[in-house]
Amino acid sequence: MSRRCISCGSDLIIDGYVRCSNCRALTPLELEFCELCGSYISMANQFGHGDSTASEEWTNHREAAPPPLHQATSPEDEASSTLEERLGIDRRRTEARKKDIPADTDVPGWLLDVDAALKSGTTSDLPEPTVERREDWIREQGVALNGGTPEEESFESPAPEVETIEETESLDWIDALKGDLEPAEPKPAGEAETPRISKPTAAAAAAGAAAAGAKKRKSGTQPLESKDNLMGVPRQLAGTELPSWLSDQLQRPERSEEEVPEVEIELPEPVRSTIVVPVAPEPQEKPPAPSPVLDESFEKWLKDFSEESISPDWMVEADEQYEEAIAADILAKSAKTPGTMQEVQEGEVDSAELLGIEEVTELRGTLSGLKGTIQIAAAMSGVQTRRPRVEYSLSKQHQKQIALLEGIINAETVKRRPKTVVKVNRFPASLRVLLAVALLAIVIVPLLVPSSVDWISDLATLTISQPVQQFHDQIEQAAGQPVLVAFDYSPAMSGEMNAVAEALLGQLAANGSSVIITSQSASGFQLGQSIASETEDLSAFYLGYLPGEAVSLRSLARCMDESMDCQTIFGESIPPEIQELLGETNTVAVLASESGELQAWIEQVGAVLPDEVLLAAVTQTLGPLTAPYYTAGQLEGVLVGSPDLAAYEQEFLDVEGNSARNFTISTAAIWLIAAFLLIGVVYYAITGLRSGHSQ
């Protein structure tokens, strides 16, 4: 007969011995417990021993089981050595145990269910053992063991659903527990009594388990069947014949407390002399009951619920603890302590006296029985002793520093005054209106009455500066040659620059120069296109708007280089006539109102074509920017705003334009503005000085 393990495939039954699933030791087949580890061997009980039918069932079960994880050892190898040598089994122990183990044992029902499930392959239906199920199982054992007639019911496999316990109406288990918790009767004086808090005994627990066994289970599971009165050990597991030592252990909890024999131990003489049997004190009188506050009916009701009629468990337990604590206190006080410990005790006493705390024995809670616990309420409400004040000493240097700091602080506080919020008078609206009206008047009146400002032009003659002279000279030198004119000013500056552009284009037209008009902005090109169209006898070519600022000017500069062939500028094709003219252009006149645009022309075109003549006509705002470039020679001529234009027209052009009138009007406006600024400086200077003195 041979059996193999489901998981590893090793032989389980070898010549009358079964292999333990826990320690893998071989145990005689008739045994239910492993000889080595003592674990239960289900093999024997499930299929019996020497039962061919059972062996066949096991074989079939094995065939249905998953293949072994590893190959088992061949029977031939096992047969090569004796069984005892391989297994290390002590034959004598085996023989001795055979007598204690009963021959016939019943297989528990739950184990049968497990096997059935394994056979059918529905192992997933087996519920996992839960804590509650184990507790129920244990409790059921208690029921069967507590002397009651155990019900002849087999333990069926638990249902997969969650078990719920229906509580019975009877609370016998509570009464059973109460019976054990009743305080012990006071011993007569002189008897030694070990003060302790009574705990629920094993018997009481068994009684409780018995009561719990009366609860019915929903799933219909029932306690294990047992014959012997053993707590927690089913008969199937323990058997009817147990070793004496085991049966004694299991039956011990049934003994009552009174049957516990006193153990007499002979103590050595030095220890014996130190032990003094304490004398039980007189029972302390309980404090008198408070005077009744409520009416008699309430008192009667209260009396019904007094300790004499119904005593709650917690009260009983509290009384016991109280008595035990008193006894412990007496014992501690009466016991002699060694000399070394006495010193420590004295020190503790001194410290307690120093702190003014009375050593109180804790009666309740987790610190019950301990002495020296600090009552929190008393410590917080009581008057605490003051700690000795530490006197700090200051050196003379520190005192000097302190005095200095105090002096500085006092001085700062003196200097600090509440700042009077000086209301800054906002620019009065009347003054703003006055200024606006004045400026408008100085501009509008000359337009309506031109003779009103003629006296300004009579004050002084317009002078031609050197940059203006060179500007004129370069334009004259470019007569008959194409000139590139860039209209890089915005429409906002058209009032000032349009006059310059008209004068320039007029001069170029008079000189017979062809003009190539371009711009870095679309609006500038529109302005140039419109002005050029209004200029008479002007040969104008429109290069168009050059996007890209500096990059486009770089491309334009290459196109102006005769050595390079240029057909497109910035992706835009250049007409052939313009290509030719660009190659012949030697003069570039830039009409700019922004510094960036002027710089782009100077840095891109002037750097690539150093021989090109670069002229600039700019607004008065941009005038200072042209000075460095003119000084450096990057600009050949500069025309700045309406003053230079007025002088230019007056000196070089025969055209009677509006530049002179514009110049006189602008001069009048400038004088007005300067006058306002001067008046403001004087006024606010005087008022500021006055306010400063008054402060």
Added chain:
Amino acid sequence: MDQIKKSIPLLLAYVFGAAALIGLLFIPALAKILTSWVGFLAGIALLIGILNLTAVHSRRLAKGNVYSLVLLISLIAMITLGIADYFGWTEDGVATAFHYVQVPLEAAFASMMAFFLLFAGVRVIQKRRNWWGLLFIGFVIVFLLARTPLPGTAGEIYHDVSGVLSAIFVNAGMRGILIGVALGAIAVSIRVLMGLERPYEK
């Protein structure tokens, strides 16, 4: 993926920055090619800007902004005029709108600058009643009057003095500013080429 997103623009900046520098210094043809690419990219950027502007103001118009309505109407009107001019349906429609609408409006804005500058000058006198404020206003008045004809010998002396001031202080200041701007542009360019500055990631 984020690393790749950050690496591609940086790599393009490296490559094209180096190519532009080499083309500028050694290979003019390469620089020409690159600058021609900039042209159509600038045009595309302008188109995208117009579309974005339209989208933004359309959303604002949906919220009830009247000024966005005016802007969109102006935009549509100018585009329509441009198309009409191109196809010959109108003659100088864009130029007319430019000259009679845009130029007067911008000129009006510029003319208001005179009032603002005057009020600002008076405010400076009012706020800063110290020597630095006085110095500032003094120079403003000097250079204002320097551009105007002044009668007599005093006028000539005044113009000589203002000329010297302009030649020395103004020129020096402007040169300093221009050199500083140029050096800053060089530094920024080097930082962009080295990848330390990444304006394209903003």
